[in-house]
Each structure stands twice: as structure tokens, then as C-alpha cells.
Amino acid sequence: MLLGRVVGTIWATKKDEKLEGMKFQIVRAVDLDYRPLNNFLVAVDSVGAGAGEIVLIAQGSSGRLTWLTKDKPVDAVIMAIVDRLDVEVPESEWEEALK
Amino acid sequence: MNIAKVIGTIWATVKDDHLQGSKLQIIQPLNEKGEKMGQPLTAVDTVGAGQNEVVFYVTSREAALGFPEPLLTPVDAAIVGIIDRVEVYSNSE
Numbered sequence: 001m002l003l004g005r006v007v008g009t010i011w012a013t014k015k016d017e018k019l020e021g022m023k024f025q026i027v028r029a030v031d032l033d034y035r036p037l038n039n040f041l042v043a044v045d046s047v048g049a050g051a052g053e054i055v056l057i058a059q060g061s062s063g064r065l066t067w068l069t070k071d072k073p074v075d076a077v078i079m080a081i082v083d084r085l086d087v088e089v090p091e092s093e094w095e096e097a098l099k
Numbered sequence: 100m101n102i103a104k105v106i107g108t109i110w111a112t113v114k115d116d117h118l119q120g121s122k123l124q125i126i127q128p129l130n131e132k133g134e135k136m137g138q139p140l141t142a143v144d145t146v147g148a149g150q151n152e153v154v155f156y157v158t159s160r161e162a163a164l165g166f167p168e169p170l171l172t173p174v175d176a177a178i179v180g181i182i183d184r185v186e187v188y189s190n191s192e
Binding site: 002003031046047048056058059061065067070077079080081087 | 111159176
């Protein structure tokens with residue numbers, strides 16, 4: 001899943017009627033230190049994320065695997081709000097990953 | 100599937116109901132020589148991989164197939180195996 005921060009919301013009255021009642025959030029991808037990356041996307045919010053919150057997004061056809069987006073023209077869904085993120089493996093230990 | 104190393108963990112109390120009790124791990128994809136390849140991503144862990152372990156993971160909708168209700172589990176990456184050993188044939192260059 002993609003790590004991102006909710007940076008905005010989209011309202012669209014004229015849209016595919018299957019998309020009625022969905023909240024569209026603008027999400028900016030972030031790295032593991034929550035620093036913004038230059039990658040934006042619009043995702044349907046299935047967990048009620050607020051502005052500025054760090055979220056996880058399932059993309060592609062996995063975006064339809066919720067009761068809200070089932071059989072709908074959606075390819076990105078916010079499916080988790082991140083409380084905490086721990087990266088425990090320091091970069092220095094990566095070299096002998098497969099030795 | 101791809102090879103990756105488990106480098107961290109994500110805690111998320113508010114999440115899709117079908118993911119309650121599932122562990123979300125941060126993984127760094129690797130190539131066959133164990134070098135970093137591309138950006139880290141988050142995958143749901145269905146086999147109980149630990150920190151630092153080398154795993155293989157499946158992406159896209161297939162990631163949900165390990166769950167009881169695959170049609171209602173919104174995941175696009177899942178760790179499906181822990182690697183014991185990798186053997187690369189010398190003429191693979």
C-alpha cells in the first residue's frame with residue numbers, strides 16, 4: 001500500500017452516478033519520514049480520514065475491495081489511518097540482506 | 100512476486116474492518132543480489148514475518164486472496180512467504 005498525507009478534498013456534483021455519496025480526498029505520497037514526494041492522487045475515503053492525517057491507500061483494482069467502492073469506477077481507496085510508523089532496520093544493515 | 104526485506108511496521112487502529120488483527124509491515128524491494136530496488140512500500144503480513152527477514156510478496160488484487168473475504172479486503176500488497184535461501188545461477192546475467 002502507498003503511504004500518503006491527506007492534503008485536500010474534491011467535490012464534484014457532475015460525476016458518474018455510481019460515485020454518489022463518496023468522499024474524494026487529495027492525497028500526497030510521503031516517504032518513511034513523512035516528507036512529501038511529488039506524487040498526488042485522488043482516493044475515495046472509506047475510513048473517514050481528516051485533513052493532514054497520514055493514511056494508507058490501496059491502488060488498482062484493490063481499490064474496489066471495500067463495501068463502499070465495490071463494483072464502482074474507483075482505483076484508489078484510503079483503507080487505514082496511520083497511528084505510528086517504526087522503521088527498525090538501519091540502512092547500514094542492508095548490504096548483507098541475502099548473504 | 101518480488102523479493103523484499105522487512106524494514107519496519109505500521110500501527111493503524113482505524114482501518115478497514117477486514118484488516119483488524121492483520122500486521123502491516125514496511126518492506127523494501129530487493130533484486131536477486133539483495134540490493135535495494137525501488138521505493139519501500141507497505142504490505143499486509145499473512146505469514147508472520149519478523150523484522151529484518153527477507154520475504155516475497157504479491158501485489159495487486161491478488162494480495163487479498165489470502166484473506167477470508169478477498170472481495171472485501173482492500174490490500175494491494177501482501178507478504179506471502181519468508182525466504183530461507185536464494186540461489187542465483189551464474190549465467191543469469
